[in-house]
Amino acid sequence: MPTARATWKGFVKFGEVACPVALYTASSSSDRIAFNTLNRKTGNRVRREFIDEETGATVGHENQVKGYASDNDAYVVLEPAEISAVIPESDKTLKIEAFISCSEIDTVYFDKPYYLTPDKMGEEAFVLLREGMKQTKVAAIAKAVLFKRVRTLLIRPHDDGLVATTLNYDYEVRSSQNAFDDLPEMKIESEMLALAEHIIETKMGIFNATTFDDQYENAVAELVKAKIEGRKLPKRKPAPVAQKGDLLRALRDSAAIGDPPKDKRNRATGPTKHPTTKRKVKQTSETTRKAS
Incomplete structure (x- = not known):
């Protein structure tokens, strides 16, 4: 079993088969150098405070609430309990809804990858799912409540296990037309x-x-x-600037x-x-x- 701490534990379910599994983060930036912000004069660490924009007074955590900006610069205030009430309930199930061709999903929808591993009691069902997907060359589309949201995941065979990648929602992916609309049609010489x-x-x-x-x-x-x-x-030498030529x-x-x-x-x-x-x-x- 992995030594890292599991991000999520539950069951992956396909048909009437349920397999106990865990998700482990497949990529991390924690090994990068991390900095603290210091006071240049004293060398001491500094901390952030939340300041009221109008009064300049410090606002404690107990007085902080979420606000949605509506028309006329007014805010709809949402209390923590109100937000908690709309968070979907988790049944700890990663439910497979369909199997698709591995190449069917555009990679722009890929968000974050996780290693999907079984516990001892679920190894046989896990290997069955993995081998079935390998033999048929398919990936699985599944849904689960992760981090307070219903997330769609793409599950694919990877080495001896499975990788589950969270997918961006359609509204989160910008249309390629916004990037390529101004690109003229050209005929390239043979x-x-x-x-x-x-x-x-x-x-x-x-x-x-x-x-x-x-x-x-x-x-x-x-x-x-x-x-x-x-x-x-x-001192580092400046990188040469590429020249536009023929x-x-x-x-x-x-x-x-x-x-x-x-x-x-x-x-x-x-x-x-x-x-x-x-x-x-x-x-x-x-x-x-x-x-x-």
């Missing part, structure tokens, strides 16, 4: 298209998440490390570079392995104290 296809072919590879570094996180970690050690980082010439120049060697194509060059950023900075701090 030579340009052939060159583009050649370049794409030479750059074909296999996705490997370990080949992508979080450059900002690494740079911040190095900055913190340098501050602890009392040294300055060298498209056909750029394609010809790119194609002229040639194919990469076959033994190097698709090879994944991962980043240098190192501990998590927080641990690395902490260890550096301890080393500095020992040295002094």
Whole structure:
């Protein structure tokens, strides 16, 4: 069983079969460097207060309520008990409503992924569901009350288990027409298209998440490390600005570079392995104290 704390526990139900399961967050930003806001003059941490915009008085938690802005700058005030009364009741069931083709849902609807795992009593039913979905190459659409809302989830086989991804509602996804309406229709020259296809072919590879570094996180970690050690980082050279030029010439120049060697194509060059950023900075701090 996973060592992380489950985000949700309940049952996944398909037909009359119910399997006890748990959801575990599949992605997290908790390993990123976190900052506190300080008073520059004293070095002390600062805290936020809620201030009445008109009177300037501090408003305590017990006097804070939610308000919906209506017409004429008026607010509809909602008490905590009123909001709680409309939260849907949870029956702790992840109910599968339909099975669909894995490629049927546009990825713009994907929200947050979770690992879906069974407990000991539900392993047989869980494996049955997983293998059935693998054999038929389908995903499942399910609904459950998560975090006070009725959420729709897409469940798919993943390695030895299942991944449940919460889906955005239709009203939350903006129409692509808003982005692409002004894009004119163009006829691309056959030579340009052939060159583009050649370049794409030479750059074909296999996705490997370990080949992508979080450059900002690494740079911040190095900055913190340098501050602890009392040294300055060298000034970074500005990145060259891409120049707008002749498209056909750029394609010809790119194609002229040639194919990469076959033994190097698709090879994944991962980043240098190192501990998590927080641990690395902490260890550096301890080393500095020992040295002094």
